[in-house]
Amino acid sequence: MVARGVPTAARLGAQGAQGAPLPERMRSPCVPDPLAMVIFGATGDLTRRKLMPALYRLFQQGLLPDAFAVVGFALDPLSDAEFREQMRTAVEEFVGAPDERDWERFASTLGYVSSDFGDADGYTRLTELLAGVERKTAGHRLFYLAIPPTAIEQVVQQLDQAALVRDPAAGSWSRIIVEKPFGRDLDSARELNAALGSAFDESQIFRIDHYLGKETVQNLLVFRFANVIWEPVWNRNYIDHVQITVAETVGVGQRAGYYERAGALRDMVQSHLLQLLTIIGMEPPTSYDPESIRSEKVKVLRAIRRLPPESIRRKTVRGQYAAGVVRGAAVPAYREEPGVAADSRTETYAALQLSIENWRWAGVPFFLRTGKFLADRATEIAIQFRPAPNPILDTVEADCPDPNLLVLRIQPEEGISLFFEAKVPGLAGPLRPVSMDFSYQTSFTGTSPEAYERLLLDAMLGDATLFARCDEVEAAWALMTPILTAWEESGPEPYPAGSWGPDTADRLLARDGRSWRVP
Numbered sequence: 001m002v003a004r005g006v007p008t009a010a011r012l013g014a015q016g017a018q019g020a021p022l023p024e025r026m027r028s029p030c031v032p033d034p035l036a037m038v039i040f041g042a043t044g045d046l047t048r049r050k051l052m053p054a055l056y057r058l059f060q061q062g063l064l065p066d067a068f069a070v071v072g073f074a075l076d077p078l079s080d081a082e083f084r085e086q087m088r089t090a091v092e093e094f095v096g097a098p099d100e101r102d103w104e105r106f107a108s109t110l111g112y113v114s115s116d117f118g119d120a121d122g123y124t125r126l127t128e129l130l131a132g133v134e135r136k137t138a139g140h141r142l143f144y145l146a147i148p149p150t151a152i153e154q155v156v157q158q159l160d161q162a163a164l165v166r167d168p169a170a171g172s173w174s175r176i177i178v179e180k181p182f183g184r185d186l187d188s189a190r191e192l193n194a195a196l197g198s199a200f201d202e203s204q205i206f207r208i209d210h211y212l213g214k215e216t217v218q219n220l221l222v223f224r225f226a227n228v229i230w231e232p233v234w235n236r237n238y239i240d241h242v243q244i245t246v247a248e249t250v251g252v253g254q255r256a257g258y259y260e261r262a263g264a265l266r267d268m269v270q271s272h273l274l275q276l277l278t279i280i281g282m283e284p285p286t287s288y289d290p291e292s293i294r295s296e297k298v299k300v301l302r303a304i305r306r307l308p309p310e311s312i313r314r315k316t317v318r319g320q321y322a323a324g325v326v327r328g329a330a331v332p333a334y335r336e337e338p339g340v341a342a343d344s345r346t347e348t349y350a351a352l353q354l355s356i357e358n359w360r361w362a363g364v365p366f367f368l369r370t371g372k373f374l375a376d377r378a379t380e381i382a383i384q385f386r387p388a389p390n391p392i393l394d395t396v397e398a399d400c401p402d403p404n405l406l407v408l409r410i411q412p413e414e415g416i417s418l419f420f421e422a423k424v425p426g427l428a429g430p431l432r433p434v435s436m437d438f439s440y441q442t443s444f445t446g447t448s449p450e451a452y453e454r455l456l457l458d459a460m461l462g463d464a465t466l467f468a469r470c471d472e473v474e475a476a477w478a479l480m481t482p483i484l485t486a487w488e489e490s491g492p493e494p495y496p497a498g499s500w501g502p503d504t505a506d507r508l509l510a511r512d513g514r515s516w517r518v519p
Contacts, residue, residue: 042072213451
């Protein structure tokens with residue numbers, strides 16, 4: 001067994017210090033520079049479930065450089081061998097039993113430093129370990145903060161004091177990936193941006209939202225800007241309203257410690273749903289480089305009208321699941337879940353109506369909703385077009401056609417459906433909606449990469465397209481913070497688990513003659 005804390009280059013073999021090649025596979029032209037990746041919080045659930053499986057899959061596909069090293073940094077007192085065994089267990093659980101030869105090569109890239117996040121000695125040991133492997137990795141460093149938000153500033157300060165952050169103008173680079181939630185409100189997001197900015201340039205900071213790594217979310221950009229047929233109708237003249245739904249059939253589970261501090265608005269709306277809204281609402285960028293795309297998304301957020309206090313009660317809905325039945329199984333109320341306060345006011349459901357005040361979208365409401373323990377699992381965007389202005393045929397039994405509907409399904413059955421009207425055969429047949437359907441599963445062979453595979457690879461390559469910029473994060477919080485403040489004055493409305501949410505969510509649309517689409 002290797003002694004803990006021994007910073008020698010021999011600890012990281014294969015791709016790391018010794019530079020042995022990856023498996024004999026065809027290499028992609030998009031293989032990153034040699035690098036060392038440091039994962040803070042390496043023994044946590046995110047590393048076990050997402051990061052290490054994603055890294056191993058990238059390794060299997062030949063998408064990692066020959067000179068590559070992973071250093072885990074966490075408090076648990078582990079040796080390199082023990083850390084590697086933990087990571088093998090994670091790969092076996094979430095990827096499958098690895099090939100022994102492949103695993104030996106991959107495992108030899110893994111090292112470990114046991115330290116508290118605030119202990120300067122731990123960063124000294126990290127520095128010495130990196131110095132040993134960077135003869136092969138050229139000094140390129142990627143730091144991943146898989147840690148609670150409260151520890152981010154501390155880690156950044158220690159990295160800065162230990163001189164572990166490379167200047168962007170130097171020959172080698174340093175980058176940092178920060179997990180959500182990025183702050184709790186506008187003020188905390190600004191403070192966190194300032195803390196990161198004290199050690200890193202904005203070009204070095206990658207704020208990750210795993211939703212943007214989903215294949216279908218990326219295809220929203222392709223759908224919008226690679227198909228000219230949509231642009232003439234993608235505006236207020238033809239679109240009546242937009243619905244964005246992220247529905248879950250699970251409850252809080254074992255995440256009560258986090259969820260009690262977050263709630264649905266912070267956990268889902270501020271990040272995932274607003275990201276989807278910006279892609280639907282953005283203007284075509286002048287070019288498809290990362291900064292142009294991200295700038296257009298920021299413009300959308302800044303164009304959304306902030307809800308004044310008197311409108312928040314009318315245009316937002318806050319719910320919390322009560323006991324009910326989900327997919328045939330009885331489930332407890334949120335307040336009965338382990339770790340949840342008996343008088344908790346945390347919302348597990350949020351719905352709101354937003355308006356983008358620009359030339360393209362003026363007058364088109366955007367309805368967003370998300371919730372736990374709902375009737376079905378679905379993430380989709382529904383574009384409801386305006387109805388046809390006049391009856392079309394006097395010979396049909398029902399000559400008032402339903403409006404056209406475009407549905408972009410992100411999960412679980414990824415695809416796109418366009419609903420339009422057709423006449424049922426017969427002398428006096430009625431009109432009926434029919435659909436043209438595209439399914440990723442049937443149209444493409446192979447499986448889509450996991451979101452973290454894409455995002456990790458992009459960060460290694462320095463492509464920030466799918467990561468949030470500081471002004472984007474602050475613009476999103478500027479919209480959500482007034483709502484959070486107003487919600488402090490009242491509790492959430494209960495809704496039965498297994499339903500589609502509180503009754504007030506239906507009234508949010510019904511007052512203007514609209515209704516939620518059932519996925």
